[in-house]
Amino acid sequence: MELTVLGKYGPYPNATGCASGYLVKNRGDLLVMDMGSGTLSRLMALTDIREVRHIFISHLHYDHTSDLLPFRYLLEELNHSVNIYVHREDTAWYRLLFSHPNFKVRDIDENTEIKAGSMTLNFLKMEHTSNDYAIIVRGEKTLSYTGDTVYNENVLKCLRLSDTVLADCSKPESFKGPHMTVGQAKELAEKYGAEIIATHLSASFDPTRVLEGFKNITVAQEMKTYII
Numbered sequence: 001m002e003l004t005v006l007g008k009y010g011p012y013p014n015a016t017g018c019a020s021g022y023l024v025k026n027r028g029d030l031l032v033m034d035m036g037s038g039t040l041s042r043l044m045a046l047t048d049i050r051e052v053r054h055i056f057i058s059h060l061h062y063d064h065t066s067d068l069l070p071f072r073y074l075l076e077e078l079n080h081s082v083n084i085y086v087h088r089e090d091t092a093w094y095r096l097l098f099s100h101p102n103f104k105v106r107d108i109d110e111n112t113e114i115k116a117g118s119m120t121l122n123f124l125k126m127e128h129t130s131n132d133y134a135i136i137v138r139g140e141k142t143l144s145y146t147g148d149t150v151y152n153e154n155v156l157k158c159l160r161l162s163d164t165v166l167a168d169c170s171k172p173e174s175f176k177g178p179h180m181t182v183g184q185a186k187e188l189a190e191k192y193g194a195e196i197i198a199t200h201l202s203a204s205f206d207p208t209r210v211l212e213g214f215k216n217i218t219v220a221q222e223m224k225t226y227i228i
């Protein structure tokens with residue numbers, strides 16, 4: 001099973017990076033998790049878009065969804081449709097993003113199970129300023145992606161269930177907001193066996209040095225492929 005980081009920044013990218021987006025491959029099947037700004041071109045560089053059939057959205061913040069808008073032009077041109085899995089919301093942004101014939105939208109919550117080729121997906125509610133669901137992908141191994149969240153019991157569930165957790169835990173200790181800090185990342189890595197890939201970096205703070213040499217944890221690198 002493979003994970004490629006398309007973009008790792010939030011809430012906006014640095015000068016050369018992209019906002020949140022990830023490509024997962026298992027036995028020749030692929031899926032995408034989130035499509036923040038800049039991720040479409042990277043996805044195009046790595047795949048034939050006609051092979052992209054499943055897109056999972058952790059939550060509706062712009063840094064996780066904005067490239068879905070230009071993506072629609074490409075889908076129209078290719079006459080290709082994709083399945084979008086996202087928690088339904090009664091908001092103007094939800095309607096703007098998803099009211100398009102080339103998006104086949106399916107609502108998700110904690111009771112949903114999705115089959116995407118050789119992968120099976122479930123979801124766990126996180127705690128964030130928008131309805132965020134962690135995405136649990138079971139293929140040859142198990143990979144979880146927290147989306148955006150503060151520390152909560154379901155983060156521990158992700159760690160117990162998974163071989164690798166792609167986690168929103170890259171903010172500096174001084175950060176006060178709806179994300180986990182590098183200190184919390186260290187604590188989680190110490191207590192639980194799963195490998196953690198720390199993501200959702202601020203453009204102004206690189207946690208690499210703080211987390212360097214720490215067991216079970218690595219900082220996400222864009223366009224790098226991780227073997228799960």
Ligand SMILES: [Zn+2]
Pocket residue numbers: 059061128130148
């Ligand atoms: Zn967010």
